[in-house]
Amino acid sequence: MTAVWFAALALLLAGPVPALLARARWTWQVPRAALVLWQAIALGAVLATLGAGLASLSLLVTEEPGFPFLERHGPVQTTLIGLGSALVAVVTVRFWVVATFVGVRTRRRRNRHRDLVDLLHRNESLSQVNAALLSGTGVRVLAGPGRVAYCVPGVRSRVVVSDAMLASLTPEEVRAVLAHERAHLRARHDLVLEGFTALHAAFPRVVSSQAALDSVRLLVEMLADDAARRRAGTQPLARALVALAGSGDPGQEMPVGSAALARVRRLAARPPRRGLSALTYAAAAVVLGGPTLAIAVPWLQASYRALAH
Numbered sequence: 650m651t652a653v654w655f656a657a658l659a660l661l662l663a664g665p666v667p668a669l670l671a672r673a674r675w676t677w678q679v680p681r682a683a684l685v686l687w688q689a690i691a692l693g694a695v696l697a698t699l700g701a702g703l704a705s706l707s708l709l710v711t712e713e714p715g716f717p718f719l720e721r722h723g724p725v726q727t728t729l730i731g732l733g734s735a736l737v738a739v740v741t742v743r744f745w746v747v748a749t750f751v752g753v754r755t756r757r758r759r760n761r762h763r764d765l766v767d768l769l770h771r772n773e774s775l776s777q778v779n780a781a782l783l784s785g786t787g788v789r790v791l792a793g794p795g796r797v798a799y800c801v802p803g804v805r806s807r808v809v810v811s812d813a814m815l816a817s818l819t820p821e822e823v824r825a826v827l828a829h830e831r832a833h834l835r836a837r838h839d840l841v842l843e844g845f846t847a848l849h850a851a852f853p854r855v856v857s858s859q860a861a862l863d864s865v866r867l868l869v870e871m872l873a874d875d876a877a878r879r880r881a882g883t884q885p886l887a888r889a890l891v892a893l894a895g896s897g898d899p900g901q902e903m904p905v906g907s908a909a910l911a912r913v914r915r916l917a918a919r920p921p922r923r924g925l926s927a928l929t930y931a932a933a934a935v936v937l938g939g940p941t942l943a944i945a946v947p948w949l950q951a952s953y954r955a956l957a958h
């Protein structure tokens with residue numbers, strides 16, 4: 650029965666739960682706690698899948714010598730459990746292989762990108778006021794008509810802006826944009842996203858993996874917005890978002906269509922209700938700890954008893 654419970658939990662955490670959470674709007678009020686909840690759900694799904702596989706295997710191998718399970722339950726049920734275990738193994742191996750591939754590819758692409766922006770950096774295009782703003786290390790300015798602002802995360806991180814963006818925004822707005830990008834780099838939001846990117850790359854046909862990735866991306870933007878508004882003020886950030894969203898340049902990081910609108914609206918909304926963040930953290934603890942413990946403890950006890958004999 651343990652394997653069935655684990656499998657049911659894995660299906661729940663891989664399907665309906667992320668689908669519901671992706672549609673929720675209350676998460677926008679508490680992006681940090683909501684991201685923790687997303688991570689708890691993803692990790693919970695992975696652990697439950699592993700648990701289902703291990704529990705199935707334990708049915709086949711942790712009893713008396715020979716094949717007592719086969720004798721007791723017949724070939725059909727034994728084959729089903731064997732197939733279930735194999736499926737779990739395939740899912741697990743696939744995830745880790747794809748996650749490694751995504752990690753290696755991302756870092757290689759990032760290194761190339763950083764070398765390129767270092768090469769194309771235009772120091773001379775900075776005005777006096779922006780030179781003071783951009784004095785921090787790692788800011789690179791590109792020439793061109795597009796209004797661009799994004800970051801290249803990693804150990805030697807970069808914030809990349811275009812001279813068109815610097816020319817069209819006020820110094821306060823530029824400060825807000827830079828604070829937003831630096832918040833991404835400081836908090837290593839790229840690592841949070843990488844896990845969900847790997848999940849989506851490994852299982853693209855699972856409907857919720859795309860919804861989860863989109864939702865997590867938006868929450869990460871909102872988290873960086875919160876850091877930027879603390880540093881540069883809400884109004885300059887909102888104006889910068891509107892200005893960059895209106896430019897319609899492809900490939901830029903800050904505006905993301907309707908997501909940019911959601912972010913601007915959110916900046917104008919009331920502060921989050923007290924307790925919502927604590928409730929969300931509690932939900933994360935329950936998602937990860939509660940069912941897993943409830944299923945794992947009896948299973949561990951049964952395994953211990955079987956081994957002690």
Ligand SMILES: [Zn+2]
Pocket residue numbers: 829830833869870873902903
């Ligand atoms: Zn961002």
